[in-house]
Amino acid sequence: MKYKNILFGVIALLFFGAIGCDTNIVDQNNLSSESGAVLSNEFSMDQMATAAETNSIIDGEYLLLFKGNKIPKGFSDDIEDKGGNIIYQHDSGFAYVSGLTSSQAEEMRARKDISELTANASFSLNLPNDAELSSEEAVASSTQNPAGSFFYARQWHYPAIDADQAWAAGYLGSEDVTFAILDGGIDYTNLDLSGLVDLSRSISFVPTDDALVDIYFPGRNYITDLQYHGTHVAATVASNGIIGAGTTSKTTLTGIKVCDVFGDCNFGAIFSGLLFASETGVDVANMSLGGGFLKAGNGNFVGFINSLMNTVRRAGVTVVVSAGNSAADLDKDGNIYNAFCDSPNVICVSATGPIASQSVNGPFTDVDAPAVYSNFGRSSIDVAAPGGNTGAPVWATCTQTSLVVPVCQTGNFIVGLSGTSMASPHVSGLAALIISQGTNNPGQVKSAILQSADDLGQNGTDKFYGKGRINVAKALGL
Structure with a gap:
């Protein structure tokens, strides 16, 4: 079964061009599959590396x-x-x-x-190298058990980190703990996210996307996800567990839109979003985004970033960031400042995932293998988490307001993505569970995550795993 991209690209290009916004339109939806669909026209690894290191004033x-x-x-x-x-x-x-x-x-x-x-x-969002869309539609049925969600059988990533053991012991999170998802928006009416998103503490810093929301989904909040990335990240952090499970079930989410439908993000929106989160009582900020720039000649900007990150930490916000998808050795990045793994007071996350599977529902081979695309380096990576690999992606619900994967508008679909963007929200979800147990100092939260990780690769700090692959149950003392 093949799905075609919605024919709005030319209209959008003319619209954005008229208001002077540079755009990068990527055909991400040549959708075809046997058991699901494959988005085969996304960035290659070389293109992502170039995009991550190229900024436009x-x-x-x-x-x-x-x-x-x-x-x-x-x-x-x-x-x-x-x-x-x-x-x-x-x-x-x-x-x-x-x-x-x-x-x-x-x-x-x-x-x-x-x-x-x-x-x-x-800079361009580090979009996944490929994606799969399930050809099945989830049957809507409420569940208080994340492992009972419709598509849970293919969500290898939660047993891999012993999240299922934590759920069975009653660790589902607390609505008193709040996440900020700094990304391309959230589909807040989605079955898996409905009731979890606090719109009063959500905001968009992307006026070009706001205009498209008014055109295609009038009356919707401007954090509406017109792509798919932000909703996937949000549902990995927290989900009602109807279509797919999330790391937590009861945590409060806020959407802070800092990237547009084309995957373009900017530093002004990100910094504003972080500071907005810090003043609205957010406990954890997930940033599945990043770029790189030359340190030479940009020393003041590095200081600018570091100062803001210190301000956010003083406000009590734990910041979790993705390591990037360029398969780059961050120990040898020389004159490149990697935003935001090189920033102070963050948890930088690399990706793991299976190298093979017998079917979409497994069994899965070597779920802790370093992902082929993941950046690495002892000087930068704090911890690893499931991000998808050659054997299987990370699965989460698809936004029903997507202009990029329009078939998602027609039902309760799940999308499989691979990237460090998918690894980071697993760690954010664990941070929320730790905070719900009374540990809320960002430094202490980070220490709890790293000290409880399963030590993989070389003993101590490994270039791929950092201090190890996260273990939810162990971090909660189970």
Whole structure:
């Protein structure tokens, strides 16, 4: 059975071009399969490596840090007088502005109260190398048992980390623990996510996507996922367990849209999203995204990132990030700053997965094998988690508002993706379970995850596994 991509690409290109937004349209939906469909036209590994290390300056947008961690009086009036607009500002002294000319930015750079000013830049989301769409539609039936979800038989990734043992012991998470999913949005009405997403603490920093939501899904919240990536990540963190299981079942989610339907993200949106999360009581922020840039000549920007990450940590937010899908040795990255594994106070996650399976439901061979695409390196990788491999992807529900996989609009489908983006939310889910037991300091949460991991590869810190592959049951003392 073959599905074709929705024919909106030309319209979207004209629309985005009219408002001056650079776009990268990738045909991701040449869908055909025997037992499911394969999205065969995604980025190759070389293309992903190039995309992750190539940033595009966004005209007129700038990021500022003020000395003394304080926005001065009259700043908003100054920006308005210049014809600009404040997209977001935070009382830590951060501001994200648009509508300035380069000469106006240089004038501001000369101000004595500004410690850093840099142009905003975009990068491409590290999309999975391939994906599978199940040709079966889930039968909707409520369950309080994650292992009883319709597609659980193919979700090898939860037994691999002993999450099923934790569920059986009653560790399903707490609604008092809140996640921020910094990604391309969430399908918050999906069967697996309905009731779990707090829209009052959700926000979109992607106005181009907002316009498409108004066109295709009028009345929907702007965090609506028009792609598939964000919903897959969110449902891996927490799920109602109807279509597929999630690492937790009762955790509260917030959607912070920082990437558009084409997989373009930008630093201004990400930084604003992190700070927004920190001031709205979020406990864990999952960032299944990242890019790289040269350190040489960008020392101030590195300092900019590190300062913001420290602010987020002081607010009590545990930040979990994906290592990237370029099969790169991060110990030998030389002059490249890997955002965000090189940032302070984060948990950087590599990917594991089976090398073979006899069927879509297994049995699966060597589920802890390092994923062929995963970045690695002792200096960067903290811990490993299931991300999918040559033998099977990670499965989670598909957004029913996807313009990229339009068949998902027609029913309760599940999509299989492979990437470190899929590994990171397993760790985020474990962080939430640990926090629900009373450990909420980010440093202590990280230590609990690393110390309870199954030590694989070389003893101690391994270049692929870091401190090991996470073990949910062990981390909870089971």
